[in-house]
Amino acid sequence: CDEERPSCAQCRRGGRTCPGYVREMKFVDEGPKVRRSRRKAHASATKSTSEKASKGIDRQNKDLLHHRETSPDVGLSQPSSFKAERDQILSSFVSAMFPLGSPTAQISFLGSWSWHIPPRLGSSVVLDHAALSVAWAYFAKLYGDPIALRNAESSYLCAVRSLALALDDAKDQLSANVLCTTVLLGHFEVWLNTRSGLLTLVLTDEYEDLCQC
Structure with missing residues (x-):
């Protein structure tokens, strides 16, 4: 019977x-369908939040770079x-190393290690x-900004002088x-392909102390 009506x-x-048909009721588990729907909604919300946070960070960083450009009298001294x-x-x-909503725990080894710096x-x-x-070098690379590069x-230079002392x-x-x-300056020199100030220190009398460190 084709059970047409x-x-x-x-x-x-x-x-x-036609006498009609007797249809037996059956239970259907809609759980997987509901969970899939919720996962899609959550993923969409997370992506949106991540994009907004990323745009906010980018805008904040660019504003800071602009502030440095328009306020040259603000010095490290x-x-x-x-x-x-x-x-x-x-x-x-x-x-930037740990963007909100990122599917990975970190962007790089430096990103993971950078949590130990602020304290x-x-x-x-x-x-x-x-x-x-290192922070300025990162933003100089990210935005191709000459002001950030000069700041980096x-x-x-200040860090190398202080390290020598x-x-x-x-x-x-x-x-x-x-x-x-020493670890941070090593990353800086690799990122910007800078002539190694660390190497200069290593080749001086401080070589033994630096290795022990």
């Missing part, structure tokens, strides 16, 4: 009144200005300059901050 083909051929700028740049840098800031001049140089190079200090030369600084 109002009458099946067999009843029509026989000229009979001014403690309060330096601290505010350092905190803002590094906060943006860490956020140490303010306790070591050499680490402050090194962290700032300036912070790098720290290696001459018996108390600081084996500290965790000095170790963090």
Whole structure:
């Protein structure tokens, strides 16, 4: 029987009144369908949030770069200005390494390791300059911005000078901050293909201390 309505083909051929059909009820599990629908909605919301956050970070970073371009008198020698700028740049840098809603836990090894930097800031001049140089280098690469590149190079020079002084200090030369600084400057030199200030230090009398560190 083809179970057509109002009458099946067999009843029509026989000229009979179709008695109808008895349909048994059955339970259908709609759970998988509902879960798929929820997953799609969640994925769409997460993507939208991620895109908005990413655009917000990009806009904030570009505004900061513009501020540096229009305010050349704001220098690293001014403690309060330096601290505010350092905190803002590094906060943006860490956020960029760990974008909201990213399907992966981190973007790179440096991104994972960068979480250990903020708690140490303010306790070591050499680490402050090194962290700032890497953050500026990242944004210089990301946006191709010459202002960010100059800021990165300036912070790098300050970091190398400070590192040389720290290696001459018996108390600081084996500290965790000095170790963090050497790793950060190494990343900076790889990113920007810079002539190695670290190599220069290694080839001096501080070689043994740096290796022990």
